[in-house]
Amino acid sequence: MRTGAAAGHTGYFHEAVRYDSDEHLLAVVVPFLLGGVAAGEPTLVAFGDRNAALVRAALPAGCPVSFLGGGDVYARPAAAIRSYRSLLAGHVAAGAGQIRIVGExxxxxxxxxxxxxxxYESAINHAYDEFPLWSMCAYDERVTPPAVLADVDRTHPRTARPRDRHEPNAGYTPPEEFLLENRPYVTDPIQHGAPAAELLDPSPTRAREAVLAAEGGALPAGRIEELLLAVTEVVSNARVHGQPPVRMRIWTGEGRLVVTVEDRGPGPKDPFTGLLPVTSTTSAGLGLWIAHQYCDHVGLRRGPGGFTIRLTAGPPHTG
Known part of the structure; x- marks a missing residue:
């Protein structure tokens, strides 16, 4: 049985919490968590260390709320979806009528x-909709850029506010539309220089060789193997499913490698490609899903000139 604001709702009840003070955050999150505990629902927190400590201190001693490591959960978008779907399925199998999660x-x-x-924030509206999940995603307005906050409103159907208010977001955009938009990504600073290598219509073997030559031992052995697997899949996809020519570029520096692969095609038709696993071994989505599992960051860009995939091994820059 669903409880609270999600009572009577089928599927995923997805809310944002846009807060401007610690008190504001706690005024929304603590009643939400205590309501889950009172209803006997699995109730979880996936916050960073600072906000996790705030919430722990605000809850009654011995309160049976589970704390997940926020940094561990949100390492890579596709991995987070895979992990959460497994967690949610386990709670449903154990008889949960609703699961409550706050994360950031x-x-x-x-x-x-x-x-x-x-x-990720857009895709989970679909990816979690088979589960009786009610979650709140917290964003600190004091440090979150305005462009990010604008996307928060577009990817969350509702915003939760103090005093048990739950307001629809007028700008919410369904994932089937949001995920197919031509959304520019932030250029990595190492891309401002000349690429270490540029290849036209490379074979997967030639692409791997170029990455190894450019990498020069900067990445641990396990990490370079993961990047090579992702590059193989992405180049193969571009050759089989894209439109020629296929152009690959490699940049190195600042503890990471950036590889872009572009072709003249429109990109995958499925908006969830890369974020959700696929069952067909011949689908373009399988290669992108593999790339999302093994790269620290995967960027997709659609435009009038074609479709570009950017793979980053090593942490993406934060500026």
Whole structure:
């Protein structure tokens, strides 16, 4: 049975919390968590260390709220979806009629990585809709850029406010539309220089060789193997499913590698490509899903000139 503002709702009840003080955050989150505990619902917090400590201190001693490591949960968008879907399925199998979660993305998600995390916030409206989930995503207006806050309103159907107010967001855009928009991503600073390599219509083998030559031992062995797998999949996709020519560029520096692969095609038709697993081994979505699992950041850009995928190994810049 659903309780609280989600009573009578089917599927995912997705809300944002835009707060401007610690008191504002606690005024929304603490009643939400205590309501879940009172109803006997699985109730979880996925905050960074600072806000997790605030919430712990505000809850009664011994309150049975589970705390997840926010940094661990939100490492990569596709991995977060996979992890949460497994967690939610487990609670439903155990008989939960509703699950409550509060989570937050941190300032390091708001720079070059935001295009991927905005896609996450949009895609989960679909990805979690089979579960009786009620979640709140907290954003601190004191440190969150205005462009990010604008996307928050577009990717969350509702905003939760103090005194149990739950208001619809007039600018909410369904994921089937949001995810297919031509959304520019922030250029990584190392892309301002000349690429270390540029290839035209490379084979997957040639693409891997170029990455190895450019990398020069800057990444741990396991990380370079993951990037090579992602590059193989993305170049193969562009050759099979895209439109020629296929152009690949590699940049190195500041502890990371950036690889872009572009073709003249429109990109995948499925808006959830890369974020949700696919069952067909011949689908373009399988390669993108693999790339999302193994790269620290995957950026997608659609435009009149074609479709570009950007793979980053190593943390994306935060500016």
């Amino acid at each position: 993305l941190l300032p390091e998600h708001f720079g070059a990585a935001w295009d991927a995390w905005s896609r």
